[in-house]
Amino acid sequence: MAETKPIVLQTEALTKNFGALQVTRSVSLKLPHGCRHALIGPNGAGKTTLINLITGQLKPDSGRIILDGNDITDAPVAARVRKGLTRTFQINTLFPDLTPLEAVTLAVCERQKVTGQFWRGLSAQQEAIDEAYDILEKLKLGDVATRTTRTLAYGRQRLLEIALALATRPKVLLLDEPAAGVPKDESQMLFSVISSLPEDMSILFIEHDMDIVFRFASRIVVLVAGGLLVEDTPDAVRSDERVREVYLGQAHHG
Amino acid sequence: MTDTTFTQATARGWLRSQSRWSPFEIIFWLALLLPFFLFPTYLPLASQIAIAALFALSVDLILGYAGIITLGHAMFFGLGAYCAALLGKAGWGEPISGLLLSGLFAGIIGFIASFIIVRVQHLALLMITLGLGLLTQELANALTWLTGGTDGLRIPRTWPIFNYFRFDLWGYTGYGYTLAVLFICFLLSRRIVNSSFGLALRGVRENIKRMPAIGSAYQSHQQKIYAISAAMAGMAGALLAQTTSTVTLEVLSFNRSADVVVMLILGGTGRLYGAIVGAIIFLIARDQLAGVNPQYWYFWIGLLLMVVVLFMPKGILGFVSRLAGRRD
């Protein structure tokens, strides 16, 4: 069934070297419309690097990235976001002195291209404010919307990471360890929020906790030493010998 | 603690309250009228303060809000001053059009310079702002036929404002004029920082790396505010030329660039009023201390800088508002 859905994001033979070290080896990946893919792999497999390449924080040495049929390999980060390709960061990358309401309103205003309007008061941007508040409310951040970001609890800040990304109305959302550093019970909560995101949004997330991965992912992409090892359904990945060997086995021992 | 009735309307209301006028602000502006009545002999100094405050305000827009450090903003102050002076010398002494033209001129140069400014950060940014400032001064020094070189320019008395208020010897008109321009520019700045554009600038200051990831082509924001700031600095320079009827190379000097940053830091960055409070303290202190011995003025200002950086990182206003227990 899943094969019939149109492909939204595609990488073709994406390759990146850091000096002599090949951190991404010819990765070709397809994300269909509305997917919930997990990206897994042992430490140093190049998962974050792959996301950095797709979203433009890094430039690939070769290969192509195609979003909605358009080649975006050379597009700057902001342009990709405006085309609907957004990410979150493994380490909180927020605006410490802004409130969540201000930060998300900012992201909405950027999407609506009204941030150049220096002559119009912010409170006149009603739609943007309402939308920002709705996003915060949906992510259970409504009650802290007007508190300074730096004073928020860590788990709340992780949610704000996602809220900022949602404000850009992504077609494709790449989540780099959204639950990094969050206690297990809270991370379940976080992922239930993620799984309730609109169905037409294509999501790829990096996660280390296998319980969560098997519970929330419809397909799993396994990256090893920068190369694509397997891309299949959770059941198939679970029973795959190679995955067991290089990844699950290792995880079980260590 | 958690407000259970928090809704969209509360969110809107909270954002609106962020830009509302407080009684303190109204009292502050009314107090700036006091020199007319209480210290008429100090009106020329009061004009100098208003001009410096406007200049510091322009620097606050880029430094305090958009995170662009500058050590060469006197470049735009000086360009505005020379523009106004040359207009005056050419026989056009109408103050308001002269002011606007000077601001426009500095703003255009600022916009051109901004293409360089937004490309660099850190030490390179410091050096490029410093370098642009120094080279403008050198250029003005070399173009003696235009700028009068080290002798400077003397300009005919500026025409009356609205063809009615003459620039008098005691400085009533001068202070009224500079204060009015300061107030209008302040209103404009206040509008800017309370707009969605101002929010984007704060985003740039808070976390420039995150801006692209929320889809922001932030360089265009920085360029826009840099040009606006340059125009405002140019108007401050024009005010100086118009009210004192002289311009010397000092308007372009590194000292002026450094002094304005010092004023801003003293008052506190990113809060608009810091610029004005800093200018008041700096210039009154200089007026008092320099009378004793000009050599040691810099000793005190240097010491003050060190103390402020170490103990009052948010400036005097930040310090006071922390004492008063108010939210920053």
Add this chain to the structure above:
Amino acid sequence: MSSLIIILFDGFAFGMLLFVLSVGLSVTLGLMNFINLAHGAFGMLGGYVAVTVMRQLGFPFLLALPTAFLAAAIVSVIFERLLFRRLYGATELNQVLFTIGVVFVASAVATYFFGTVQQVLILPEWLRGSVELFGMRFGVYRIFLIVISLIVTGVLVFGLERTRLGAQIRAAVDNQRAAKGLGLDVEKIFGITFALGSGLAGLGGALAVEIVGLDPSFGFHFLVYVLIVVSVGGLGSITGSFVGAALLGIGDVAGKYFWPEIGSFLIYMLMVAILFVRPLGLFGKR
């Protein structure tokens, strides 16, 4: 033709003076990212120390130079321990303002003790005058400057490449976190580097008196030159500082000779252009 060679020679000698004044800042900036605008003030200190020990204590010139080095190094360590290290994590703006504050104070203190007059330093007989080579006259003191600077360069390069401390400094400049991970005491390394760098500035200040004079504005005046050398050369690069200083020295002397009106203008223009194309400087890596 011969005047061109003399200009190149004078410019190079001036550049070498700038190199001694600035190389310390380049290394400390590369190491700690601490923008120390008071570096020139340590140069000024060296200058005043040299003048004073020669005049009051009758030190010979060759002894006054190491004294200037030592004095600047010792005073800088006191400043580093007491004040500067509080600012390593601070914003660039705060570092800039604090160290400018130090320059202001230093300048006022110098005025208090020495007044605003230009200080004179009496050179020994053998450093005065000039020698004739191929029909051109070269200033002896400038030859001396070049020799001293080349010795300094040699010692620095040897020290960085061949000694244990040098290896540690290079490791810390390249990657501070990794260096800490390897168990290096980065703070101590930085303290020593800072002292050596400021000492060199002091030496440079003493050497500069004969060429450019010495008054309380020295710290400011040379700040701009020093910063140009550091930023154009690239942080943490001795080669960069050397090339940057030589270029600036020759450019400055040549510019003022051929186009006295706009010589400085051209220098600033060139600096802005170089930094625009290469924001990290000619030899900068990060």
